[in-house]
Amino acid sequence: MTRKTIAFFPEASFGAALNCVGIAQALRERGHEAVFLCDPGFAGVFENYGFAEHPVPMAPDMSDEELEKFWSGFITRHLPHFRLSPEDQLPTYVRDCWEAIVDSAEIAEAPLQAAIGRIDPDAIVVDNVIGFPALMQAGVPWVRMVSCAETEIPDAQVPPVMSGLGAEDVASFPAFRARYEEALGPVHARYNSFRDSRGLPALPPGEFMESSPDLNLLLYAAPLRFDRAEHLSPPRFHYLEGCVREEDPFEMPDIPAATNTPVVYVSFGSLGAADVALFERMIRLFADLPYRFLINVGGYKDSFRDVPDNVHLDYWYPQPSVIEKTDLVIHHGGNNSVHEALYFGKPSIVMPYCWDGHDNARRLHDTGLGVHLDRYAWRDQEMMDALAGLTSDKGMKTRLGDISADMIAADGRRQAAELILNVAR
C-alpha cells in the first residue's frame, strides 16, 4: 500500500486527543503518516508523541491573562452545576458548552480549510461532537470517531445522550429528549443556520453531527453495548474495543507507609480536578484506609498540604501505564478512563459530573463492571464498601480478566488504523 497521510482533528480535550494518539501510533507503525490539526492551546501534546501539528484556532484568541480570567470564571460558574442532576444540567452547563462548541465550529472553519489545503490528506479523522463543514466538504473521505458514549448516536432503545438513564428507563426517554431539545433549541438553530450558510442540510433537533457516509468508529467495548432497534452495521459502522495509546512507563512512587497494599488510581480529568474540595474530602477519608492512592489533581497540586503518607498526588500521570499497575480506578466516566480500566481488567468506581460521564457511569453500573457513586452525596461507608468490595471480588476479577483478554486480542488501535486506511483515497 502506498504511504497515506491521515489528518486527525480531535476536539480540544484530553479524551479525544489521546484517543486519536493511539490510532495515529498504529498508523505510524504501518508506515503511514499521521498529522494533527489542533487548537494552539494543545500545541506540543501531539508533538510529544512524535506527530506533526498544524494549528487550527478553535476558540477566540485570548491573552494569557484573559485566559486565566476566563477559566477562573468558567470554573466558578459551573462547579455548582456539577451537583445538579443530568436534566438540570441541560439549561445550565450543557447549553453553555454547546454555545461554545458551535462557536468553535464557526471559528475553525476558515483555518481548517486552509490547513487541509496545505496537508492534502488522504482521509480525515474527526473526533468531536459537532460537524465541521470544512471537513465534510474537503473532497476526501472523512471518519467520525464516536468516543464519548454510544448514546451519541440516537436510537429508540438507547437512552438519550447525557441523560444518565438506563436501557430499562425507556419510559423516561421522551421527557428527557424534550427537555434537551427545549434547552438547546436556540443554539441548535444557530448551528443549523451556520450549516445552511455552508451549503449543508439542517440536522434534526438535538443533533449536532451526522454520521459519516464513509466510516464511523464507535469506541465502545462489547460488554457495554446497547441492544439497538436499528443496528449500526459495517461497512459504515464499526465498534472498537478501545484505542489505548502507548504511554511512558510508570514507575510506582515510593509509598513506604502502605507497602504492598492495593493501589487505587483516581482521576476526574483536567476539569474535574478543579473540584479541590471534593479531593480534600476524599483524601481525609483515604488517609486511614489500607490502600495506596495515586490521585491526578491536574493543575491544582499546589492547593494541597499535609498530604497523608499513603496518598501520592501529581499534575499528570501516564494514565494507561498507571492503570495497568493498579487494582482499582476511580474516575468520572470519561470514555477513555472507562475503556482503559476495562482494557487492563480493572474495576471502576465512577463519580460523574457532566456530559458523557453520566451515561458511562450508568452503563458500567448496569453491566456490573463498576460502582456508580454520587459525586457529592456519597457517604464514607459507601466509599469504603465500594473499595473493599471491588478489590476483593474474585468473580468480577475473573470477568474483567476475560474482557481484558478479549480487548487486547481485538487490538482496537490496529483495527481502527486498517479501517481508516481502507476508506482513505
Next chain:
Amino acid sequence: MERRRKSHTELARRIVELLRVEGAEPGTKVAEQRLADSFGVSRTPIRAALRLLTETGILSYAPRQGYSLARPLDTASADAPGLPASEEDQLFQAILRDRFANRLGDTLSVNDLMQRYGTARTTVMHVVARMSEDGLLERGHGQHWRFGPAPDSLSAMEESARFRELIEPAALREPGFVPDAALFSDIRRRHQALLTDDILQTEMRAWIDAGADFHDALAACCANRFLARAIRQQTRLRRLSTYHIGANRRRMRDAFHEHLAILDAVEAGDGERAADLMLVHVRAAQNQRPRVSNRGVPPIARPIRR
C-alpha cells in the same frame, strides 16, 4: 536503615566517578595513595571506601596486588550501582520525597524529623546541615527550619525556568568561558550512550544525572563565579526534584539532542549560537501539556510537565 557512615559511601561514589571519567577498564589498578591525594583525605577513609566498593563487586582485592576495577563501569551513568545508600542518604531522600509530595509543611524542627522518621538526632542534624548547604533548608525562628524555594510546584518551576533563561545563556556569553575538552567528552559519551537506548524502557536516574551534569559542566567552564554558582544551585535543585517528581521521557530525549547541539556550538567557539540554543532549550522544557481543557473552550496552555 542500615547504618553506614555517609563519608565512606560518598567517597566511594566519588572514586567510581573518577574512575569512570578516566575511562578505567576492568583490571585497572586503584592506588590508595593517589586517591587520598586526589580527594585531600587520609588513607584511612579511602581504605574504608575501597572495602565498600569491593563488597559491592565494583572493585576486587588481591593480597600484595591491592585493589583493581572488577567490571566495566556504565559509560552512561555517573552513579555507582549496588552501592548502598547511607542512613543519611536515605533520610535525605525520604525528606525530599515527602516534601515534594506535599506531605511536609513549610517549616519543621529536628525533633519533628526524628519523630517522623524514627532517626537519631545526630543523623537528622547531619542531614539538616547538608540540606542547608544545598539551599534546601534555611534557618527559621527558634529551633525551626524552613524549606527554601525549590522547583516543586508549577509556579516555582516556571520561576526557575525564567531565572535559568537569564543565567544559563549569559554564562555561555561570559568572557573567559573556557571549554573543558575532557569534561565535555565525558558528557557527550554519556549522552550518546543513553540516546542509543529506548528511553521508554530505561531507568530515568541515569538520564536525569547525565542531563544535570551537562548543565553543571557548562557552569564549571564559566569564568563568572556568581553565574556559575547560581547555575549549579539551580541544577542541584532540579536534579533532586526530578528524582522525585519525574520527567517527561520523550522531552528528555529531545533535550539530550539539544545538549549535544549546544556542546557542538561551544566547542566550535560559537558562544553566541550556544547561548541562543540554550535559551531555546530552557524554553522548550516548559511547553508540555495544557493545564485544563474542556469541549469548545480554549485550553489553558500553561504547562504541566510530564
